Amino acid sequence: MKKAFAFTFTVMIILSLILTGCAQPAAEEETIKIGLQAPLTGAYAAEGAWAKQCVEIAAQLINDKGGVLGKKIEIVVVDDASNPKDSALAAQKMVSQGLQEVIASYGSSVTAPAADLYDANKVVSVAYGATAVRLTMEKERPYFFRTAGRDDTQSEFFAKFAVETLGAKTLAVMHDNQDYGKGVAVDAMAFLQPYIDAGQVEVVYYDAVTPNESDYSAVVSQIKALNPDVWFYTAYYSEAALLLKQAREAGVTSTFIGSNAVPSPEFVKIAGESIVDGSIHLNEPMPQFLSFPESKEFLDAYQAKYNEMPGSIWSVYAADGLNALVAAIRKAGTTDPDKVAEAMRTMTDATGITGLLLFTERGDRKDIPYYAYIYNAQGILEPYK
Amino acid sequence: MEMFAEQLINGLTIGSFYALVAIGYTMVYGVMKLINFAHGDLFTLGSYLGYTILVIGAGWATATFGVWGGVIVAVIGAMIGIGFAGLLLEKVAYAPVYKAGRLPLVVSALGASIFISNAIMAIWGPRYQAYPQASIPTGSLVLFGDVRITYVRLVTILVSLGLMALMYYIIEKTTFGSAVRASALDKDTATLMGIDFKKIIRFVFFVGPSLGALAGVFAGLNYSRIIFNLGQTYGLKAFTASILGGIGNIPGAMIGGLLLGLMEALFEGYVSGAWKNVFVFVILIVILIIRPTGLISEKIAEKV
Numbered sequence A: 001m002k003k004a005f006a007f008t009f010t011v012m013i014i015l016s017l018i019l020t021g022c023a024q025p026a027a028e029e030e031t032i033k034i035g036l037q038a039p040l041t042g043a044y045a046a047e048g049a050w051a052k053q054c055v056e057i058a059a060q061l062i063n064d065k066g067g068v069l070g071k072k073i074e075i076v077v078v079d080d081a082s083n084p085k086d087s088a089l090a091a092q093k094m095v096s097q098g099l100q101e102v103i104a105s106y107g108s109s110v111t112a113p114a115a116d117l118y119d120a121n122k123v124v125s126v127a128y129g130a131t132a133v134r135l136t137m138e139k140e141r142p143y144f145f146r147t148a149g150r151d152d153t154q155s156e157f158f159a160k161f162a163v164e165t166l167g168a169k170t171l172a173v174m175h176d177n178q179d180y181g182k183g184v185a186v187d188a189m190a191f192l193q194p195y196i197d198a199g200q201v202e203v204v205y206y207d208a209v210t211p212n213e214s215d216y217s218a219v220v221s222q223i224k225a226l227n228p229d230v231w232f233y234t235a236y237y238s239e240a241a242l243l244l245k246q247a248r249e250a251g252v253t254s255t256f257i258g259s260n261a262v263p264s265p266e267f268v269k270i271a272g273e274s275i276v277d278g279s280i281h282l283n284e285p286m287p288q289f290l291s292f293p294e295s296k297e298f299l300d301a302y303q304a305k306y307n308e309m310p311g312s313i314w315s316v317y318a319a320d321g322l323n324a325l326v327a328a329i330r331k332a333g334t335t336d337p338d339k340v341a342e343a344m345r346t347m348t349d350a351t352g353i354t355g356l357l358l359f360t361e362r363g364d365r366k367d368i369p370y371y372a373y374i375y376n377a378q379g380i381l382e383p384y385k
Numbered sequence B: 001m002e003m004f005a006e007q008l009i010n011g012l013t014i015g016s017f018y019a020l021v022a023i024g025y026t027m028v029y030g031v032m033k034l035i036n037f038a039h040g041d042l043f044t045l046g047s048y049l050g051y052t053i054l055v056i057g058a059g060w061a062t063a064t065f066g067v068w069g070g071v072i073v074a075v076i077g078a079m080i081g082i083g084f085a086g087l088l089l090e091k092v093a094y095a096p097v098y099k100a101g102r103l104p105l106v107v108s109a110l111g112a113s114i115f116i117s118n119a120i121m122a123i124w125g126p127r128y129q130a131y132p133q134a135s136i137p138t139g140s141l142v143l144f145g146d147v148r149i150t151y152v153r154l155v156t157i158l159v160s161l162g163l164m165a166l167m168y169y170i171i172e173k174t175t176f177g178s179a180v181r182a183s184a185l186d187k188d189t190a191t192l193m194g195i196d197f198k199k200i201i202r203f204v205f206f207v208g209p210s211l212g213a214l215a216g217v218f219a220g221l222n223y224s225r226i227i228f229n230l231g232q233t234y235g236l237k238a239f240t241a242s243i244l245g246g247i248g249n250i251p252g253a254m255i256g257g258l259l260l261g262l263m264e265a266l267f268e269g270y271v272s273g274a275w276k277n278v279f280v281f282v283i284l285i286v287i288l289i290i291r292p293t294g295l296i297s298e299k300i301a302e303k304v
Helices: A002-028 A045-064 A084-096 A108-120 A151-165 A179-197 A217-226 A237-250 A265-271 A293-306 A313-332 A337-346 B002-032 B039-057 B059-065 B067-100 B102-124 B151-173 B175-185 B187-192 B197-223 B230-245 B250-270 B276-290
Strands: A031-038 A072-079 A101-103 A124-127 A144-146 A170-175 A202-208 A230-233 A255-258 A280-283 A371-375 A381-383 B140-144 B147-150
Touching (some): A031 A313, A045 A072, A045 A313, A072 A313, A101 A313, A108 A144, A124 A337, A144 A313, A151 A179, A151 A255, A151 A280, A151 A371, A179 A202, A202 A217, A217 B002, A217 B250, A230 A237, A237 A255, A237 A265, A237 B147, A237 B197, B002 B039, B002 B147, B002 B151, B002 B250, B039 B230, B067 B197, B147 B151, B151 B250, B187 B197, B197 B230, B230 B250, B230 B276, B250 B276
Parallel strands (some): A031 A072, A031 A101, A101 A124, A124 A144, A170 A202, A170 A230, A255 A280
Antiparallel strands (some): A371 A381, B140 B147
């Protein structure tokens, strides 16, 4: 009796294994799975949510037009919790699910470990909010790309803008000692050097604040005493909002310039409209000012579903990560990572929501323009004139 | 000179927060020899409770008594709410494991901390919340020259110092205070002398968290940005402050907190913001090497 039961049981297990084993490949062939690694929780949770929404809209638009290689796109979302440790786990999860193309991720420190894992496992990854120069220049990652620009593009623009457009004589450059913020600050100093050597400007403050704290009044008092013409903060919006709020309350009148991770609805929410009024921000084109044919289609679809604009350009870059991958898959005629990576590098006519999607040998995006924007008294961003 | 005065005010503000939170750590430790790791999260919970009161319930108070009326309602509401949360925490997380010894208590404290911070994330979401601009009092007082202090900041410092003085008075000068100190010194003998130890525990678990909640609401009013893990930074610094002052005694926590805040502001203002925490913790280590029991250690003979 016992034996008979054991036999039946074993047969059942074997049968079920065979059945599920057979079922899986059939299901996989119906769609092309593309991963999205995003910070759905943690410090950049807002960015993660926007990125997910944008990529889903982009996938829907592609699927409505018949998908790619005759198949529909399916997005697999994994949370990296805004930190490097969970980012590595998220990447591991993607790899173990057998994904060949992923979009990953926001934040340079968070993206770096994931990019290494994707590269080692031959998964094509496209970052959308990781702008540190070292991600592409420090070592070669043949499977890594990004739709966002690099920090030095922005720093070069800053130096020229602050000195030549605003006519600043004294400058303060402040970062947060994390990859992204420090990168922008170091590059800004490099691009300011010619002006410093010519005696045109003086950098009166160059230091970092500690992120995730609430009280920055000690630094603010220092800025107040130094009273620079321009105060450039190179890191993220939440600390920027606290710094600017405390500075204006203490009576600091310097022109505040925020880097491209500062302007966002959250920045206005934390600091308040009257505080952000008149602050200048450097950015790649803002979603609402995009004017390509693809951008209109995408933004209309996004607004129809969520009744608002995407919260940041980074989430739109995530959608363009998908557009770039799809264009490359279409060109390569396969999802094989080696061929897709090759196609990414050699594409010449791929277009996305933010314009042409062309990449250098190292995986950087070519030709991203920069702009200065200014907040008005209602907390709305306008192009700086 | 103006900058120095400003940095003193900055340090005093930062220190007030540390000191208020540190009192909670040190009271629980003094009476129960337990480090209440969940204390920083009760601080966060207090901040969120104040936020919720301001968003939904303080409208009528603001309309009737002005913007400060709303603030007072939020502060008192959060203090009472978190006081009871502290009592509940003691009942659920600590009372069942008292007899099991100190290690299970520490694990239970860590568990409670993770539970509270994740519950906050689940209820209010993982994103930053901002205290509503309309319910934050604005304006500042010009002290001299160009040195100014926002009214919120001024009230933060005055209320904190006032409450610290009150706590000092209660613990050091009243009969009930002697009972608390006696229990801290020797629980068994104190109980034999007729002191209701359960009552002392209820006292520390109500007052500590509600002071934390006060600090939490003030943090929201001063900085407006709150997030579910806000208490981690404050908790760590306040815990450090209580060790610096000598854990287990209340004046120590106050002095430790204020000193830590002043050191941070002066170092950040005059030397380097990037190296602030490194410097502060080096100082802490040096002080602990010289005085292992903290700046103000209990002046009593060791129990034999």
